[in-house]
Amino acid sequence: MEAAIIKPCLYCQSLTSLGPYCCEACRILDSEIGPIPLPENNHPYLYLDQPEFKKLYLQNDNQYLFFAEGLHCSSCVHLLEKLPQFYEGIESARVSFAASTVAVALKPGASLAQTAFVIQELGYRPVPLSAQENPAEKYLQENRSFMRKIAIAGFCAGNTMLFVVPVYAGLAGGLAQIFNWMSFILFLPILFYSAQPFYRGALNALKYRVVNVDLPITIAMLSGFSFSTFNLIRGDGAIYFDSTASFMFLILSARYLLKRVQQSYLSPSRLQAFLDSSHFVRIKGEKHENVPLKSIQVGDLLSINEGQNIPCDSELLSNNALIDMSLFNGESLPKNFTQGMQVFAGTKVLNNNVLVRVQSSFADSKLGQLLLELDKGSLQKSEFIGVTDRLAQKLIVTVFATAAIFFTAYSFIDFSEAFNRSLALLVLACPCALAFGSPLTFGLAIKKAQKLGILIKDSSSLERILKVQNVFFDKTGTLTEGNLSLSYTEPSELPADLKNKILSLEASSYHPIAFALRKAWATEQKLQKVENFQEVLGSGLRGTIGHDLYEIKSVGESMHDSDIAVEVSCNGKLLARIYFTDALRNDSAAAVQNLAARNVTSYILSGDKKSRVLEVANKVGIAPARAYGGLFPEDKQSFVQTFAPACMIGDGANDSLSLQTADVGIAVKGSVDLSLRHADVYLTRGGLKPFLDFLSLADVTQKTLHRNLTLSLIYNLIGGILALAGFINPLMAAVLMPLSSLLVILSSIWGFR
Structure with a gap:
């Protein structure tokens, strides 16, 4: 079988084997969409260019944060991150899928009003956030709005079902017509209120010639309503208000379920979990008071007890303190700090009554900045996400074309049955599960990794590590303890x-x-x-x-x-x-053996002298010909480039060049924030056991991705055939459709149980 050719995407330069573009969004952005002009008046965001509002919403360094209501899949992420394509005043855009926010950096003098208008034109309702506002409050408001739409749709669908029961039981004549008109009236709130999110998505698809799932849903609903209304007025033919109303209720419920799963499982790594204390002791003169993290200010004097984490970057005032630095340097043994040294948020104090002076807020600390850094990579565009995005696009087009062809051909035999079966197909064959399965799987993998002491900056590294053929180990601190x-x-x-x-x-x-x-x-x-x-x-x-x-x-x-x-x-x-x-780590030999079982070749690249390198190589089972000593950072980088695809495991500071060059860079030691600037993965636990856990996690992720993809395709294939064969009517399709999403969710959660 001929190997797939991997080339850069013509638009975003991401590596892809899918063709000239990695996804539908990049194809559209590269060829069909240009800058979106701002109307001179009559749009709701003109006020944002007033100085007081620009100052209010300014986050830092000319950056602004918008809550993007309506963001519901990875295609939305890719589209919004291309905002500079639509308005040249935008320097960059970064989307947090879990929080439904887009962080926009503007060029000097750029219009905040036009930025908001462009986001709206792309199909999302932008809500600017000030530095004090919490995005979580906004998506809670969005959840409540969605719940209202579901409640109204459920009320109308339930009552419609009651009115059609007598009709299905054989009621005819004028009374049956009255019941049908009542069903029509009950459908109007769904048509004009509950279905609004789908209208926005469908209009966006038509406007920019992008295929998305909202388009067939909207067409299916409007078709059912139109045919039912036509038959109602002429007094003859099938009425679909009940099945269409139930379909919309179930579709809304399924989308809300996906939204909640997104918020629960795809949220970025919340490293505040390392701050396991609910309160801290602040000293003011002779007074000692318990305060929460959010009340701590720069300059506060804190007393930290044994086992507590330091809440903010601080200066040590006690003569000495024994501190667990494993989060920041990957080392299991504590360090002895002396008076005047800086201690960092997230590190744990191992002796009692340690006095510190707060130097920065948590948000500005190394840990807080690391949290922001990890947010950026919480949903990077991986090759598998690109595959499922394109499959979802093709599925929509295929289903829509099949339904149209079937309806045209079968309508000559039985018009009513042709419409029923085509509508059932459009309802049943929904690509939501297909498009959502991959981001959900990667989100669960990142959360599982954090529990294992593995910080992943870019989720696509879970794919790339399985393609690696050569692994390069630094010696000191990687294969050895690094604790002299x-x-x-x-x-x-x-x-x-x-x-x-x-x-x-x-x-x-x-x-x-x-x-x-x-x-x-x-x-x-x-x-x-x-x-x-x-x-x-x-x-x-x-x-x-x-x-x-x-x-x-x-x-x-x-x-x-x-x-x-x-x-x-x-x-x-x-x-x-x-x-x-410097003692050898007790799990170094096991890591090398594990790689050998995977047919991966191991090397040592060290700046230490050759004799020490050979001694370590002999102990861990690496051949002398693959153990190199006396290397400079540039030499290590050259080795990694020569033996690609490769993984480099080393010190985040000393090995930064080779970590950046490698297909997957894994830092096991050094400053965590510096490491994650150069590496894809940081191990907070000492030893190489976390590296083996990372490999196992990558295996589980790949199996889960393939299982979800298989389940989605089998469901759509079998369901589509049964719908066209007449075994599934539109109402049954509406009941079955959410099951595909639920099946993928359960499959993903079970995979990382």
């Missing part, structure tokens, strides 16, 4: 004063060596003042204590191959050498 421990010193006993000077130099350093020394030489002795302090990443640090210049430098080649060494000097005179060891 003091081995020995030369001379074997160092004077207490020299230890104090070394600790004073290392007091402000976040380097693993600094943490190892603070752990080994924990002391209550007051540290000395260091002037002209300077730290050079990867080289060492220096500073003046008294009148002497002290330096701590790394030793490139120690006397013992398995040890890492630094030397301490004063005014250029060597005082001591200090040696550290």
Whole structure:
């Protein structure tokens, strides 16, 4: 079988094997839609260009946030993220599918009014949000509005069914005609109120020549109403008010169900879950008060108890604190912080009564910024989503064409039956489940990953990891613990004063060596003042204590191959050498074996010297020919490029180039926010077990995607045949249609149980 050719989409440049375009939205955007002009008057958003309103709705850096009412599938996401195509004043647009919001960055001097108007013209009702407003409140309002439409449709459909029971039982004559007219009147609220969301979608489809699910639903409803009204007026023929009303009630209910599932399961990663305390102790003078997270302000003095998470980025005021940094550096062992060092929101305190001074709000903290970063990738356009989007488009066209051809041909035999069967087909063969299944599956996978300590920036990495043929491991902190421990010193006993000077130099350093020394030489002795302090990443640090210049430098080649060494000097005179060891992770060999079972080749790329790299390679089962040492970041990047498709697993800071270059970049160590700028995945748990969990999760995701796709296609095929054969009438079709969506939802939830 000939392999699919993967090429960039002609519009958005996303890789696709589906043809010149990755989805219908990109095809339309590239060829048929241009800028949308703003009318000079008579539109409801002119007020937004007044200075006071632009100031009110400004989020930050010329960015504005709109709640987009009516956003209900991944095609909506792709369309709204192309807003710059419709108005050149828009620099970028980012959609949060779960929150139904679109964040728009405007160019200087651009019109906020035109931005809102363009969103409306694309078929969505834009509601600008101020920085203080919560989008969740807006989609709760949308939910209530939808519930009102469902309630009215349900009331009208239920009462219509009561009026047609006597007619079906054989009632005829004038009384039957009265009951039919009552059904007509009861259908009008559905026609003019409950069906409004479908009208907007259908008009948008016609206006921009885009095929969407609202178009056949609207045509089916209007056809049923029109034929029924025509037959009612002439006093002869079938009446479909009951089945059409029930169809609309069930369609609305199914869409509401999908909306709630979207809000529940596709919401972006809420990392506030790491802040497991409902309140924090704030100190004001002699007063201690319990306050919630939202009441904490910059400058507040907080007392953090053992087991609590620090709520905001803060300055440590206590002499020292033992802090679990696993969320930020992937390391399981806690770190010893000293007075004056910065501690971060989301990290856990492991001793009691730790005093901190708040330096930023939660939203501006590293953790808060990470939350925003993950929101951006909560529904990236993956290849499988592109496949299902296009299949959904083709299904709509195929069903619509089949219904039209069947109705035209069969109407010569039995007009009423031809209409019944064609309407049943349009009602039954709904692509909602097909289009919704893939985003739902990826959303559930991302949430499952978070529970496993895996932060996924881009959901498409769950697809790409299964295509990887080569995996490159960094050594230090990836295959090894990365938590250095003091081995020995030369001379074997160092004077207490020299230890104090070394600790004073290392007091402000976040380097693993600094943490190892603070752990080994924990002391209550007051540290000395260091002037002209300077730290050079990867080289060492220096500073003046008294009148002497002290330096701590790394030793490139120690006397013992398995040890890492630094030397301490004063005014250029060597005082001591200090040696550290870095133990191998206990799950490194298992990770390599797992990859070998998948026919994936493993490599080591390290900046450490060759002898240490070969020693680790031998222990984990990687051939010496695939273990490379003494590499610079550019060398690692070159290897990853040469052996694509590849996955790089390493330090988010030191390996940023290769993480960015790899098809899938996985950071297991380093600053979490920096890591997720360069990598697709960040592991908050130590070791490589989370990497194996990520591979298993990718397998489950792929199986669930394929199962959902198969269920949707089989349902539509069998249902369509039965509808055209006359075994399913429009009312039965309306009952069966939501079942396909429910089946896909249950299949997805069961897959990640």
